[in-house]
Amino acid sequence: MTNHYYSKQPTTPSQPKHWTYTLRGHDFSFHSDSGVFSKHGVDFGSALLIESYDIPDHLAQTSLLDMGCGYGPIGLAYAYSYPHLSVEMVDVNERAVQLAKDNANLNRISNANIHESNLYQEVASKEFGVIISNPPIRAGKATVHQIIEEAHTHLRNQGQLVIVIQKKQGAPSAEKKMVEIFGNCDMIARDKGYWILVATKQA
Numbered sequence: 001m002t003n004h005y006y007s008k009q010p011t012t013p014s015q016p017k018h019w020t021y022t023l024r025g026h027d028f029s030f031h032s033d034s035g036v037f038s039k040h041g042v043d044f045g046s047a048l049l050i051e052s053y054d055i056p057d058h059l060a061q062t063s064l065l066d067m068g069c070g071y072g073p074i075g076l077a078y079a080y081s082y083p084h085l086s087v088e089m090v091d092v093n094e095r096a097v098q099l100a101k102d103n104a105n106l107n108r109i110s111n112a113n114i115h116e117s118n119l120y121q122e123v124a125s126k127e128f129g130v131i132i133s134n135p136p137i138r139a140g141k142a143t144v145h146q147i148i149e150e151a152h153t154h155l156r157n158q159g160q161l162v163i164v165i166q167k168k169q170g171a172p173s174a175e176k177k178m179v180e181i182f183g184n185c186d187m188i189a190r191d192k193g194y195w196i197l198v199a200t201k202q203a
Contacts, residue, residue, distance in 0.1 A: 014095075015039075023050050023077040029106050030071060036096040037070045037136070045194045046134050049164040050077045052189035052196045055130055058158065060085060062129025065154065067147055068092075068136055069114070072100035078132070079104075079112045088125065090117035119143070120150050128154055132162040137169045144170060148177045148199075155201040163197045171195040 012035040020029050021042045032039045050073070055064070061084040066075030069089035079087040089112055091097050100114045117123055131151045135144045144165070151161040161178065165171045175197055178185040182199035189196040 021047075021073070023047065023073065024081045026077075026080055028073070028076065028080075029103070030073065031099055031102050031106065032071050033095060033099060036093060036099060037134075039071075042073045043134070044192060045164040045166065046074050048189060048191055048194050049132070049134065049162065049196050050074060053132070053162050053198065055082055055085070056160070059129035059160065062086070062156065062159075063088065063125060063127070064130040064132060065123065065125075065128045066090070067119070067131060067133040067151075069100050070096045070134075072103045072112075072114070074132055074134065075100070075112060075114075076103060076107060076109055078130075079109045080107065083111060085111065085129075087112040088123065088128075089114040090123060092116065092118045119146060120154060123154060126154050127156045127159075129156055129159050130162065131155060131159070134164045135174075137165070141170055141173065144174060145177050148174065149181055152181050152201060157201060157203050159201045161199045161201075164194055165197070166193045167195060168193060171197070 015034040017032045020027050063086040066089040069075045069091045075087050075089035097116050104112050135147050165174050175185050178199040185199045187195055188198050
């Protein structure tokens with residue numbers, strides 16, 4: 001199990017990679033490596049989420065949690081695009097966390113706090129404006145649903161949970177769970193089988 005991207009300490013031999021990728025109109029430089037999710041480039045689902053979801057004005061100066069950040073494309077794209085946003089990025093994978101820190105420095109992003117956490121275990125704030133995630137599908141349905149369920153506790157009133165997930169990998173089930181927990185769920189984009197789902201915490 002130690003070679004999965006959702007493992008704490010991947011044992012796959014290091015094979016560093018580097019590339020640039022345009023997100024939200026800005027060219028980012030990324031370092032990646034074996035043992036992390038989508039090690040060869042920004043995956044289609046993450047890119048679709050980043051390009052599809054704009055943070056509402058009333059949340060643009062609050063805080064964002066990138067749950068399962070990997071080497072950092074989602075959290076860093078929003079941290080750069082919304083400089084007044086406080087961004088927290090967490091992952092259970094130690095190698096991914098170090099890469100995300102390196103990529104924050106590489107792209108001169110200073111409003112991101114990046115650290116290890118097994119889901120919400122080490123998350124400090126309980127008042128995020130936005131929780132965003134490309135959840136670890138291979139970790140199983142229970143893990144995906146736990147991310148959705150516990151997001152409600154960690155969101156402020158009118159805060160939003162944003163998820164990207166493929167239809168064939170459980171998007172309908174995730175949508176149903178979001179409606180169950182939040183009472184609402186909007187599909188804001190759909191492309192190549194990927195759904196971008198947004199739920200809003202109501203008073």
